[in-house]
Amino acid sequence: xxxxxxxxDGTILWSDGAGRRAMQRALTTAFGSSGSPHYRYDGKTDMxxxxxxxxxxGHEDAVIDARMNVLLDDYVSGLHEELETRSTQVHRFDGVxxxxxxxxxxxxxxxxxxxxNIEVGARAKLRxxxxxxxxxxxxxxxxxxxVRGELPAIAQRRAKEQLGLQVGGDALVxxxxxxxxxxxxxxxxxxxxxxxxxxxxxxxxxxHDPVAVFPDLCDTAAxxxxxxAA
Numbered sequence: 001x002x003x004x005x006x007x008x009d010g011t012i013l014w015s016d017g018a019g020r021r022a023m024q025r026a027l028t029t030a031f032g033s034s035g036s037p038h039y040r041y042d043g044k045t046d047m048x049x050x051x052x053x054x055x056x057x058g059h060e061d062a063v064i065d066a067r068m069n070v071l072l073d074d075y076v077s078g079l080h081e082e083l084e085t086r087s088t089q090v091h092r093f094d095g096v097x098x099x100x101x102x103x104x105x106x107x108x109x110x111x112x113x114x115x116x117n118i119e120v121g122a123r124a125k126l127r128x129x130x131x132x133x134x135x136x137x138x139x140x141x142x143x144x145x146x147v148r149g150e151l152p153a154i155a156q157r158r159a160k161e162q163l164g165l166q167v168g169g170d171a172l173v174x175x176x177x178x179x180x181x182x183x184x185x186x187x188x189x190x191x192x193x194x195x196x197x198x199x200x201x202x203x204x205x206x207x208h209d210p211v212a213v214f215p216d217l218c219d220t221a222a223x224x225x226x227x228x229a230a
Contacts, residue, residue: 007176010198022078043180045116045142095218112138191230
């Protein structure tokens with residue numbers, strides 16, 4: 001059995017900036033500022049984004065912690081509004097549905113998510129892209145831990161709880177579009193497959209030594225072979 005864990009933003013879909021706009025509004029409401037416009041959200045957990053940006057604005061961790069839950073609730077409300085706006089064009093990447101179908105057809109493969117999105121936000125984005133969140137059995141979200149590097153171990157534990165299987169770290173294959181998706185695998189020996197549908201090129205991702213890198217997920221057979229070999 002292999003557990004195939006997908007990142008969401010930049011890997012499965014592109015939400016047309018909906019998440020960033022919702023986060024900026026929530027930050028402004030909670031702290032009076034949305035932080036640096038140059039800060040990159042990709043590869044981060046939602047809670048890390050809040051903490052990084054507000055630390056740069058001079059806020060102490062105790063203040064950030066005290067406002068975090070209310071801010072995330074506000075973010076989720078804003079995200080739903082953004083995703084329901086006609087001007088927001090959520091784009092599901094080519095090849096994603098075909099790959100999900102191929103994996104589901106294999107009894108020795110289980111679909112999952114490993115994403116920096118908090119759970120409610122992750123499910124909202126998937127539904128907006130026409131993907132049923134219930135397809136993903138084993139999941140680790142940004143609401144489970146602020147540090148992305150902790151999420152693979154959480155997914156590994158949930159695989160045991162939900163599937164009744166003792167799976168080693170090397171049974172987890174994480175598919176993502178950023179160096180953070182690759183680097184987070186190392187603590188438990190999980191495998192990483194990178195896809196250059198986000199802001200990083202094939203060459204940039206390859207420098208972080210994933211087991212395979214693809215320009216996109218359109219070649220279902222090739223991606224399946226890479227998962228088998230991972």
